[in-house]
Amino acid sequence: MPQTFRAVGYLPTGATGTPFDLAILLHDERRVRRRMLPLVHGDTVLVDFPEPVTLADRSMLKLEDGRLVEIIAGEEPLYDVRGRDPIHLMRLCWHLGNRHLKTQIEADRVLILRDHVIRDMLRGLGATVTDISEPFHPEDGAYAHSHGEPQHALINR
Structure with a gap:
Protein backbone atom coordinates (compact mmCIF):
# COMPACT_ATOMS: atom_id res chain seq x y z
CA MET A 1 0.00 0.00 0.00
CA GLY A 74 12.79 14.49 -16.24
CA GLU A 75 13.04 14.88 -19.99
CA GLU A 76 10.83 17.52 -21.59
CA PRO A 77 9.97 18.42 -25.19
CA LEU A 78 12.21 21.40 -26.00
CA TYR A 79 13.69 23.43 -28.82
CA ASP A 80 17.46 23.55 -29.23
CA VAL A 81 18.11 27.08 -30.54
CA ARG A 82 21.43 27.98 -32.16
CA GLY A 83 22.70 31.16 -33.72
CA ARG A 84 25.21 31.77 -36.50
CA ASP A 85 27.77 33.06 -34.00
CA PRO A 86 27.90 34.18 -30.34
CA ILE A 87 26.57 37.69 -31.09
CA HIS A 88 23.62 36.28 -33.04
CA LEU A 89 22.88 33.88 -30.18
CA MET A 90 22.91 36.82 -27.73
CA ARG A 91 20.41 38.65 -29.93
CA LEU A 92 18.18 35.57 -29.99
CA CYS A 93 18.40 35.44 -26.18
CA TRP A 94 17.34 39.08 -26.04
CA HIS A 95 14.20 38.29 -28.07
CA LEU A 96 13.39 35.34 -25.81
CA GLY A 97 13.91 37.43 -22.67
CA ASN A 98 11.79 40.23 -24.13
CA ARG A 99 8.95 37.68 -24.24
CA HIS A 100 9.66 36.51 -20.66
CA LEU A 101 10.23 32.92 -21.81
CA LYS A 102 11.87 30.36 -19.58
CA THR A 103 15.29 29.78 -21.11
CA GLN A 104 18.26 27.53 -20.42
CA ILE A 105 21.33 29.42 -21.63
CA GLU A 106 24.46 27.52 -22.64
CA ALA A 107 27.66 28.53 -24.43
CA ASP A 108 26.54 27.55 -27.93
CA ARG A 109 22.77 27.10 -27.63
CA VAL A 110 19.67 27.96 -25.67
CA LEU A 111 16.85 25.62 -24.78
CA ILE A 112 13.21 26.65 -24.54
CA LEU A 113 9.88 24.88 -24.18
CA ARG A 114 8.23 24.11 -27.50
CA ASP A 115 5.93 26.77 -28.90
CA HIS A 116 5.40 26.86 -32.67
CA VAL A 117 4.87 30.64 -32.73
CA ILE A 118 8.22 31.25 -31.00
CA ARG A 119 9.89 28.63 -33.22
CA ASP A 120 8.71 30.46 -36.33
CA MET A 121 9.86 33.82 -34.91
CA LEU A 122 13.33 32.41 -34.15
CA ARG A 123 13.65 30.86 -37.60
CA GLY A 124 12.61 34.20 -39.08
CA LEU A 125 15.50 35.76 -37.14
CA GLY A 126 17.91 33.25 -38.71
CA ALA A 127 18.15 30.73 -35.85
CA THR A 128 18.49 26.99 -36.30
CA VAL A 129 15.73 25.41 -34.20
CA THR A 130 15.63 21.65 -33.57
CA ASP A 131 13.13 19.54 -31.61
CA ILE A 132 14.82 17.69 -28.75
CA SER A 133 13.84 15.95 -25.53
CA GLU A 134 16.06 16.31 -22.46
CA PRO A 135 15.98 17.71 -18.91
CA PHE A 136 15.26 21.44 -18.76
CA HIS A 137 17.11 23.77 -16.36
CA PRO A 138 15.86 27.29 -17.12
CA GLU A 139 17.35 30.37 -15.51
CA ASP A 140 15.52 31.35 -12.33
CA GLY A 141 14.93 34.88 -13.58
CA ALA A 142 15.16 38.29 -11.98
CA TYR A 143 12.34 37.71 -9.51
CA ALA A 144 13.33 34.26 -8.21
CA HIS A 145 15.86 35.37 -5.60
CA SER A 146 15.84 37.12 -2.30
CA HIS A 147 16.52 40.83 -2.03
CA GLY A 148 17.04 40.61 1.74
CA GLU A 149 19.40 38.86 4.08
CA PRO A 150 21.53 35.94 2.79
CA GLN A 151 19.72 33.45 5.06
CA HIS A 152 16.52 34.25 3.15
CA ALA A 153 18.00 33.45 -0.25
CA LEU A 154 16.93 30.37 -2.15
CA ILE A 155 18.78 27.18 -1.41
CA ASN A 156 21.08 25.85 -4.15
CA ARG A 157 21.58 29.04 -6.12
Whole structure:
Protein backbone atom coordinates (compact mmCIF):
# COMPACT_ATOMS: atom_id res chain seq x y z
CA MET A 1 0.00 0.00 0.00
CA PRO A 2 1.46 3.41 -1.00
CA GLN A 3 2.76 5.60 1.81
CA THR A 4 3.27 9.34 2.20
CA PHE A 5 6.53 10.52 3.74
CA ARG A 6 7.41 14.02 4.95
CA ALA A 7 10.53 15.84 3.76
CA VAL A 8 12.35 17.70 6.53
CA GLY A 9 15.39 18.88 4.60
CA TYR A 10 17.06 19.42 1.27
CA LEU A 11 20.57 18.30 0.29
CA PRO A 12 22.14 19.96 -2.77
CA THR A 13 23.62 18.08 -5.71
CA GLY A 14 26.78 16.26 -4.68
CA ALA A 15 25.63 15.40 -1.17
CA THR A 16 26.46 11.87 -0.10
CA GLY A 17 24.00 9.17 0.84
CA THR A 18 22.09 6.33 -0.76
CA PRO A 19 18.51 7.18 -1.78
CA PHE A 20 15.76 4.65 -1.15
CA ASP A 21 13.63 6.03 -4.02
CA LEU A 22 13.58 8.62 -6.81
CA ALA A 23 11.32 11.51 -7.81
CA ILE A 24 11.48 12.27 -11.55
CA LEU A 25 10.23 15.83 -11.98
CA LEU A 26 9.84 18.34 -14.79
CA HIS A 27 11.28 21.85 -14.41
CA ASP A 28 8.11 23.41 -13.02
CA GLU A 29 7.60 20.50 -10.61
CA ARG A 30 11.09 21.07 -9.15
CA ARG A 31 10.14 24.53 -7.83
CA VAL A 32 8.48 23.69 -4.52
CA ARG A 33 7.37 25.12 -1.24
CA ARG A 34 4.38 22.95 -0.36
CA ARG A 35 3.67 20.06 -2.70
CA MET A 36 3.13 16.30 -2.86
CA LEU A 37 5.79 14.66 -5.02
CA PRO A 38 5.26 11.23 -6.57
CA LEU A 39 8.04 8.68 -6.17
CA VAL A 40 9.02 6.11 -8.79
CA HIS A 41 7.91 3.14 -6.67
CA GLY A 42 4.42 4.51 -5.93
CA ASP A 43 4.83 6.37 -2.63
CA THR A 44 4.63 10.15 -2.23
CA VAL A 45 6.60 12.79 -0.33
CA LEU A 46 5.06 15.87 1.24
CA VAL A 47 7.35 18.87 0.89
CA ASP A 48 6.37 21.73 3.19
CA PHE A 49 9.28 24.17 3.39
CA PRO A 50 9.09 27.69 4.86
CA GLU A 51 10.50 29.19 1.62
CA PRO A 52 10.35 28.09 -2.04
CA VAL A 53 13.22 25.88 -3.17
CA THR A 54 14.29 24.85 -6.66
CA LEU A 55 15.21 21.17 -6.44
CA ALA A 56 18.26 20.61 -8.60
CA ASP A 57 18.92 17.50 -10.66
CA ARG A 58 20.64 14.85 -8.49
CA SER A 59 19.85 16.72 -5.26
CA MET A 60 18.08 14.89 -2.42
CA LEU A 61 15.25 15.34 0.03
CA LYS A 62 15.82 14.14 3.59
CA LEU A 63 12.78 12.45 5.13
CA GLU A 64 11.67 12.45 8.78
CA ASP A 65 13.02 8.92 9.24
CA GLY A 66 16.44 9.91 7.83
CA ARG A 67 16.06 8.22 4.46
CA LEU A 68 16.82 10.10 1.26
CA VAL A 69 14.91 10.63 -1.98
CA GLU A 70 16.92 11.59 -5.05
CA ILE A 71 15.54 14.24 -7.41
CA ILE A 72 15.96 13.51 -11.13
CA ALA A 73 15.20 16.12 -13.79
CA GLY A 74 12.79 14.49 -16.24
CA GLU A 75 13.04 14.88 -19.99
CA GLU A 76 10.83 17.52 -21.59
CA PRO A 77 9.97 18.42 -25.19
CA LEU A 78 12.21 21.40 -26.00
CA TYR A 79 13.69 23.43 -28.82
CA ASP A 80 17.46 23.55 -29.23
CA VAL A 81 18.11 27.08 -30.54
CA ARG A 82 21.43 27.98 -32.16
CA GLY A 83 22.70 31.16 -33.72
CA ARG A 84 25.21 31.77 -36.50
CA ASP A 85 27.77 33.06 -34.00
CA PRO A 86 27.90 34.18 -30.34
CA ILE A 87 26.57 37.69 -31.09
CA HIS A 88 23.62 36.28 -33.04
CA LEU A 89 22.88 33.88 -30.18
CA MET A 90 22.91 36.82 -27.73
CA ARG A 91 20.41 38.65 -29.93
CA LEU A 92 18.18 35.57 -29.99
CA CYS A 93 18.40 35.44 -26.18
CA TRP A 94 17.34 39.08 -26.04
CA HIS A 95 14.20 38.29 -28.07
CA LEU A 96 13.39 35.34 -25.81
CA GLY A 97 13.91 37.43 -22.67
CA ASN A 98 11.79 40.23 -24.13
CA ARG A 99 8.95 37.68 -24.24
CA HIS A 100 9.66 36.51 -20.66
CA LEU A 101 10.23 32.92 -21.81
CA LYS A 102 11.87 30.36 -19.58
CA THR A 103 15.29 29.78 -21.11
CA GLN A 104 18.26 27.53 -20.42
CA ILE A 105 21.33 29.42 -21.63
CA GLU A 106 24.46 27.52 -22.64
CA ALA A 107 27.66 28.53 -24.43
CA ASP A 108 26.54 27.55 -27.93
CA ARG A 109 22.77 27.10 -27.63
CA VAL A 110 19.67 27.96 -25.67
CA LEU A 111 16.85 25.62 -24.78
CA ILE A 112 13.21 26.65 -24.54
CA LEU A 113 9.88 24.88 -24.18
CA ARG A 114 8.23 24.11 -27.50
CA ASP A 115 5.93 26.77 -28.90
CA HIS A 116 5.40 26.86 -32.67
CA VAL A 117 4.87 30.64 -32.73
CA ILE A 118 8.22 31.25 -31.00
CA ARG A 119 9.89 28.63 -33.22
CA ASP A 120 8.71 30.46 -36.33
CA MET A 121 9.86 33.82 -34.91
CA LEU A 122 13.33 32.41 -34.15
CA ARG A 123 13.65 30.86 -37.60
CA GLY A 124 12.61 34.20 -39.08
CA LEU A 125 15.50 35.76 -37.14
CA GLY A 126 17.91 33.25 -38.71
CA ALA A 127 18.15 30.73 -35.85
CA THR A 128 18.49 26.99 -36.30
CA VAL A 129 15.73 25.41 -34.20
CA THR A 130 15.63 21.65 -33.57
CA ASP A 131 13.13 19.54 -31.61
CA ILE A 132 14.82 17.69 -28.75
CA SER A 133 13.84 15.95 -25.53
CA GLU A 134 16.06 16.31 -22.46
CA PRO A 135 15.98 17.71 -18.91
CA PHE A 136 15.26 21.44 -18.76
CA HIS A 137 17.11 23.77 -16.36
CA PRO A 138 15.86 27.29 -17.12
CA GLU A 139 17.35 30.37 -15.51
CA ASP A 140 15.52 31.35 -12.33
CA GLY A 141 14.93 34.88 -13.58
CA ALA A 142 15.16 38.29 -11.98
CA TYR A 143 12.34 37.71 -9.51
CA ALA A 144 13.33 34.26 -8.21
CA HIS A 145 15.86 35.37 -5.60
CA SER A 146 15.84 37.12 -2.30
CA HIS A 147 16.52 40.83 -2.03
CA GLY A 148 17.04 40.61 1.74
CA GLU A 149 19.40 38.86 4.08
CA PRO A 150 21.53 35.94 2.79
CA GLN A 151 19.72 33.45 5.06
CA HIS A 152 16.52 34.25 3.15
CA ALA A 153 18.00 33.45 -0.25
CA LEU A 154 16.93 30.37 -2.15
CA ILE A 155 18.78 27.18 -1.41
CA ASN A 156 21.08 25.85 -4.15
CA ARG A 157 21.58 29.04 -6.12
